[in-house]
Amino acid sequence: MNKPLMDRYKTFDFVRKPVKPGELDVSHKTILYLEDVSVSFDGFKALNNLSLYIDNGELRCLIGPNGAGKTTLMDVITGKTKPDSGSVFFGQTIDLLEMDEPAIAQAGICRKFQKPSVFENLSVFENLELAMKADKGAWPALFARLNGEHRDRIEEVLTTIGLTEHSAQQAGILSHGQKQWLEIGMLLMQEPKVMLVDEPVAGMTHQEIDRTAELLLSLQGKHSIVVVEHDMEFVRSIARKVTVLHEGSVLTEGTMDEVQNDPRVIQVYLGD
Numbered sequence: 001m002n003k004p005l006m007d008r009y010k011t012f013d014f015v016r017k018p019v020k021p022g023e024l025d026v027s028h029k030t031i032l033y034l035e036d037v038s039v040s041f042d043g044f045k046a047l048n049n050l051s052l053y054i055d056n057g058e059l060r061c062l063i064g065p066n067g068a069g070k071t072t073l074m075d076v077i078t079g080k081t082k083p084d085s086g087s088v089f090f091g092q093t094i095d096l097l098e099m100d101e102p103a104i105a106q107a108g109i110c111r112k113f114q115k116p117s118v119f120e121n122l123s124v125f126e127n128l129e130l131a132m133k134a135d136k137g138a139w140p141a142l143f144a145r146l147n148g149e150h151r152d153r154i155e156e157v158l159t160t161i162g163l164t165e166h167s168a169q170q171a172g173i174l175s176h177g178q179k180q181w182l183e184i185g186m187l188l189m190q191e192p193k194v195m196l197v198d199e200p201v202a203g204m205t206h207q208e209i210d211r212t213a214e215l216l217l218s219l220q221g222k223h224s225i226v227v228v229e230h231d232m233e234f235v236r237s238i239a240r241k242v243t244v245l246h247e248g249s250v251l252t253e254g255t256m257d258e259v260q261n262d263p264r265v266i267q268v269y270l271g272d
């Protein structure tokens with residue numbers, strides 16, 4: 001269906017309302033399927049027949065020179081950009097191309113942008129509380145008392161992100177690294193299945209980078225995580241399987257050693 005026609009149909013409720021997705025089916029171990037995905041901007045192919053598969057619970061690193069298509073790839077998964085062709089599935093049955101951005105987020109795919117965006121005037125605890133209530137669609141109940149279960153969940157996330165001792169502290173006075181962890185915590189409150197994390201360690205101190213590596217490693221298994229990062233030392237410290245993007249396609253995949261010794265990868269980075 002062409003774009004103007006599609007837009008016209010969107011004014012009808014039956015099309016605009018996202019199809020209620022079925023249960024996530026990861027019985028084949030794969031949680032994200034991207035097949036032959038292409039995205040063009042004015043004729044330029046930002047993604048070019050890209051195929052990529054993410055296993056349930058895996059921690060995948062995505063690298064590639066500037067302009068390789070990393071951000072566009074995340075935009076496609078989260079529904080911000082719809083591809084010209086190809087297919088994108090969440091588990092066996094959920095077609096992400098039929099869903100809009102809020103529906104995809106609701107289904108459990110969340111994204112951490114580079115810049116931390118926490119509520120500076122609220123405490124660390126309140127930030128997590130808010131993230132949980134926003135997720136539950138409970139804005140009217142924002143100032144209602146938390147039940148024990150919710151409180152436990154916040155405590156658990158505080159432990160995971162290493163900010164238990166800063167729970168009552170105003171978020172605005174946290175260090176840059178601590179803000180990033182808090183934002184990861186806010187995503188965790190929504191119990192996402194997939195987390196897309198864009199350049200998490202940019203601007204962090206060495207200590208903060210090490211702590212972030214530990215944090216991401218502790219999340220794998222429970223969540224599937226795709227990390228885009230330029231800091232190769234950091235990538236090496238967390239890498240399991242690494243995917244190298246180049247000119248909108250997957251150039252190669254493998255362990256950090258495999259991809260770093262691949263002559264095509266060396267070529268691409270030298271030519272960058």
Ligand SMILES: Nc1ncnc2c1ncn2[C@@H]1O[C@H](COP(=O)(O)OP(=O)(O)O)[C@@H](O)[C@H]1O
Nearest residue numbers: 041045046064065066067068069070071072073
């Ligand atoms: N909205 C857009 N309009 C036009 N070109 C774009 C747009 N978004 C990305 N591009 C182009 O697509 C290519 C891939 O961009 P991007 O996905 O941001 O790469 P990366 O994140 O790997 O640096 C780049 O050449 C970029 O200039």
Ligand SMILES: [Mg+2]
Nearest residue numbers: 067070071072
């Ligand atoms: Mg980018």
